[in-house]
Amino acid sequence: MHQHIFSLALLGSVTLMGQSVTPTFSASAGAYDRTDTPLCTEVPDSLWSNRATLTLYEVTDGEDKAVTAQWDNRQLCWIMTGSTPAGTSRNYQLRQASVTSPAPAFTAQNEDGAVRFAVNGREVMTYQYAPAAVPDGVDPIFSRGGYLHPLLSPSGDTLSRIQPPDHYHHYGVWNPWTHTEFRGKELDFWNLVRGHGTVEAQGVSEVTDGNVQAGLTARHAYLAYRDSAVAENPEQLLEETLDLRVLPADDDNYLVDYTTRQTNITGEPFTVKAYRYQGFGYRGRASWNDDNVELLTSGGKNKSDGNATRARWMKVEGPTEHGRSGILFMTHPGNYNFPEQIRIWPTGANGGKENVFVNFNPAQDRDYVMRPGGTYQLKYRMLVYDGQLDTTTANRYWQDFAHPPRVRWNDDNGLAGARVLLYTKNGKGFVHDNIPASIVAIEQMGKDNGFEVVATDDPGMFTPDGLEEFDVLVFSNTNNDIFDTPEQEQAFKSYIEAGGGFVGIHSACGSERDWPWFWRNLGGKFHRHAKRQDFDVLVVDSDHPSTDFLPATWHIRDDECYYLKQLNPAIHVLLAADLGTVDDEEGKTTYPADTFGSTFPTSWYHTTDGGRQWYTSLGHRIEHYSDPQFLRHILGGIRWAAE
Known part of the structure; x- marks a missing residue:
């Protein structure tokens, strides 16, 4: 599989292998035409601490032009002046330069x-x-x-x-x-x-x-x-x-x-x-x-x-x-x-x-x-x-x-040039109607972030040679039996053991219900869910690309609160459902009851058997796959799994 190794340090004024590194990034218009759009992006500590010496330049056809910018609340802010058509990007650099600042407007x-x-x-x-x-x-x-x-x-x-x-x-x-x-x-x-x-x-x-x-x-x-x-x-x-x-x-x-x-x-x-x-x-x-x-x-x-x-x-x-x-x-x-x-x-x-x-x-x-x-x-x-x-x-x-333009730091993406296998196979039983929407969303995510997405429901893709070229395997709403042969299962297991990345979304936890290794790889096995409803999810760990943009309490609209058993003790919990906001009498009297107190894990990551595994139980409805927050949550999981 391809290896993509990046470091936040690359964004600061550092020397890498004897060479000075210039922080560069792009701002993508996405699906919308832009005109004189104000934009801010979070910056790492290495840039924030050196902000007094850094000046923003736009690079266009090899020419550099200084851009009026402002450092504010750990962000870099500027105006994407003029017209930026949908589907295009603007390229920028931060350089050490001495520029006289005019009186603030x-x-x-x-x-x-x-x-x-x-x-x-x-x-x-x-x-x-x-x-x-x-x-x-x-x-x-x-x-x-x-x-x-x-x-x-x-x-x-x-x-x-x-x-x-x-x-x-x-x-x-x-x-x-x-x-x-x-x-x-x-x-x-x-x-x-x-x-x-x-x-x-x-x-x-x-x-x-x-x-x-x-x-x-x-x-x-x-x-x-x-x-x-x-x-x-x-x-x-x-x-x-x-x-x-x-x-x-x-x-x-x-x-x-x-x-x-x-x-x-x-x-x-x-x-x-x-x-x-x-x-x-x-x-x-x-x-x-x-x-x-x-x-x-x-x-x-x-x-x-x-x-x-x-x-x-x-x-x-x-x-x-x-x-x-x-x-x-x-x-x-x-x-x-x-x-x-x-x-x-x-x-x-x-x-x-x-x-x-x-x-x-x-x-x-x-x-x-x-x-x-x-x-x-x-x-x-x-x-x-x-x-x-x-x-x-x-x-x-x-x-x-x-839906502001998306900023991508070229040295901190972790996904540029990566290849992602998007797997959607379902066995006999319930099949989610959200799968087509999830494919469209993740394919667009790839276009916006510079990685290739190959979508399939063909278990024949699971061979050692077939999986070698992929950096991350995304199981979007797979369910029940998703492999046809023991050889396919072994190819998947070997891929993970070789350091491969895995992302599971929603009903992926209901896949391969008779295979204990799969439960351990995902982090648990589906047990049941509460009825569809609004409920709150608490951010347990905000220091992760799939959660660092979320409010402390994420209000989930019309989704299913999933309960898993056979939880892998190695999981590191990122999000947890606030069970006090979930209407579920059965869950209060049977499982999970107070197994985890007043919360239940909703998203996590771990590194079992040498892999990099990330999972979210959210995402039941078609509409969730056009929700910018939920898509950013998934993108953060893919980015982490690709590191």
């Missing part, structure tokens, strides 16, 4: 309880962390911080609103939960007048400037009052981190990235109950109403029929002092219950006047349970623009957000 100034963002000296947005004073005669219970306002158009017109008389608790752009339950008690953090609690902004850190973006990290606390409207000595239930970034867009328009991570710091579940409005919301300027605002969603819905529908994006635009401006609100595929349902004040609401309110709500039709100690992330992006925005452009911006 994107700035964030922290003073007087607020952080004011500007682009080229033009104020665009304010994050207010100090509590806002309420209008005269209004109950102080409505005072709070932790919101965006004013949100300004590129021409300088205010697009947001706070404390309108019809809803004093509305605060520009903000994201509290409305209908929650804790210890059997209802708690409302949105409608402050109810006196259940509030969201307290507790300051900011990591305020950054730069020529690519400006940003901050803020801390919020969900505080529950111990008695109605008695604010003294509240109990904190959630700890929230808000990351804000302001980035460039076409013309003088700009982007705002809004990422929250909420951690349940109590010892009991915190449940966001299904309700029509809560979460990431926006209250529009006072002059916008039914007669002058255009509201459109990615599903083609508008102000009259869009409420409670699902959308990847929604735009709101209307007249301003300088003409016309708007905001494109985008949600991310990694969010819970994506694409979220939306709350829109429909035509006629609020008497048809001052009635622009929109809200992405991940818990409109179902509960959102935050387990004790769990961390939950939601990501949104806004495009703030002047003029009008067409659907094609809106889709392009959403694609950049949801």
Whole structure:
């Protein structure tokens, strides 16, 4: 088999075999046309520690051009300027060079309880962390911080609103939960007048400037009052981190990235109950109403029929002092219950006047349970623009957000030039309908990452000569008897013993149920599964390419929680199902019961018999094979197995 040996050290300023190594990488447009796309990539310690001496260059037809870039939060960020057609890549190098840095174009100034963002000296947005004073005669219970306002158009017109008389608790752009339950008690953090609690902004850190973006990290606390409207000595239930970034867009328009991570710091579940409005919301300027605002969603819905529908994006635009401006609100595929349902004040609401309110709500039709100690992330992006925005452009911006160009470090891929055998054989019994989708997805994965994929369900491929040319064998949803002869089994076993890589996906654990060596090679043998449902998976080891991008809690949608027996004690667990989120009475009374406490292994790796084996039990539905997070999970397993 081919051997591919790479090292993270190659990406730093090192000498390899007497030669200086230049860090190089490519950014692939993937399936989408790109235009002036902002992009960030994680960098290893060897580069981060030397960032002050490194300059980014783009290499095109042998010519090098310095690229404006920014080091921020252990990432390298830049703009893929101009047009990058689908299916093409841009090539870059990092070199030691002395370049004079201009004054930052994107700035964030922290003073007087607020952080004011500007682009080229033009104020665009304010994050207010100090509590806002309420209008005269209004109950102080409505005072709070932790919101965006004013949100300004590129021409300088205010697009947001706070404390309108019809809803004093509305605060520009903000994201509290409305209908929650804790210890059997209802708690409302949105409608402050109810006196259940509030969201307290507790300051900011990591305020950054730069020529690519400006940003901050803020801390919020969900505080529950111990008695109605008695604010003294509240109990904190959630700890929230808000990351804000302001980035460039076409013309003088700009982007705002809004990422929250909420951690349940109590010892009991915190449940966001299904309700029509809560979460990431926006209250529009006072002059916008039914007669002058255009509201459109990615599903083609508008102000009259869009409420409670699902959308990847929604735009709101209307007249301003300088003409016309708007905001494109985008949600991310990694969010819970994506694409979220939306709350829109429909035509006629609020008497048809001052009635622009929109809200992405991940818990409109179902509960959102935050387990004790769990961390939950939601990501949104806004495009703030002047003029009008067409659907094609809106889709392009959403694609950049949801499916950004892929960056591949040329010396750290571990897969460039590799060959992968994708095996999908099923014996007599249940056959998953996801197999064709998995083939398409993994073949595309190969194209995007420079490795060849050979898909087959022919056990005749399993000969010593036939397997020699492959770096990794991927068993995607194989099941029951998948080999026809003892010779094929021996060829597979010999391949592993010679150091071959193996990746098993979902029902691969149900293959060769009478062959103990296969169970040991995969890591266990299928026993049963719970019914299809949503459940949480916990990241046990985040220091692995198949998990290092995941949130601490991965919300799995409509999958099967698998239980295996005959587990190989050599497995190193990467992911584990949180059994407290799995509805399975049989599992609670029989197996696994409390064999592994409140969790059960979901993904792992090991190196039994000289091989490199990786397995995930996730991936039952066809839709999972178009889920970017799940595909990245598989890609990380293939990459590790190929090392």
